[in-house]
Amino acid sequence: MLLRRLLPHPLLSVFLAIFWLQLVNKITPGNILLGSFLAIVIPIMTSTYWPDRPLLKRPLKAFAYTGIVLWDILVANIQVALIVLFKPNREIRSKWISVPLELKEPEAITVLAATITLTPGTVSAMLSADGSALLVHCLHSDDPEAVCADIKSRYERRLKEIFG
Numbered sequence: 001m002l003l004r005r006l007l008p009h010p011l012l013s014v015f016l017a018i019f020w021l022q023l024v025n026k027i028t029p030g031n032i033l034l035g036s037f038l039a040i041v042i043p044i045m046t047s048t049y050w051p052d053r054p055l056l057k058r059p060l061k062a063f064a065y066t067g068i069v070l071w072d073i074l075v076a077n078i079q080v081a082l083i084v085l086f087k088p089n090r091e092i093r094s095k096w097i098s099v100p101l102e103l104k105e106p107e108a109i110t111v112l113a114a115t116i117t118l119t120p121g122t123v124s125a126m127l128s129a130d131g132s133a134l135l136v137h138c139l140h141s142d143d144p145e146a147v148c149a150d151i152k153s154r155y156e157r158r159l160k161e162i163f164g
Contacts, residue, residue, distance in 0.1 A: 006040065008047040013039040054107040057164030065158045069115050072154070076120040083140050097144045099134045099151050108163040115155050
């Protein structure tokens with residue numbers, strides 16, 4: 001119980017400590033101590049704002065998801081560069097795509113929207129009022145249904161497994 005009160009969000013604490021060390025860009029005992037202090041105090045101070053904290057049903061799958069997203073970002077960077085450098089403006093087919101969502105957890109929907117926005121060439125623009133669809137702008141697509149199916153199979157399906 002004491003550990004739960006001291007570390008209400010253990011994963012957040014780890015990320016905060018790592019982020020602090022990357023931010024200061026120098027690993028010293030003082031920086032490690034300050035980063036650890038911040039990693040403990042910030043989640044404690046903000047825990048009341050997280051009453052229904054999401055539970056990851058399969059946290060190890062989050063690592064695989066991160067790898068897939070990083071790979072997709074790399075590939076999309078190359079694809080966008082090729083479009084920008086070699087495709088004439090009149091041949092670029094920008095599309096608005098409505099992606100119907102099966103996800104219900106707000107955190108999972110947020111991760112999906114962030115993933116789409118992080119991937120070059122796509123941007124999450126809006127979530128429907130009832131949370132059942134996500135509006136995505138795609139830089140170039142000849143087949144919007146394929147883009148929608150790709151988002152659902154590559155990202156949403158995996159997020160459903162992670163968040164349960």
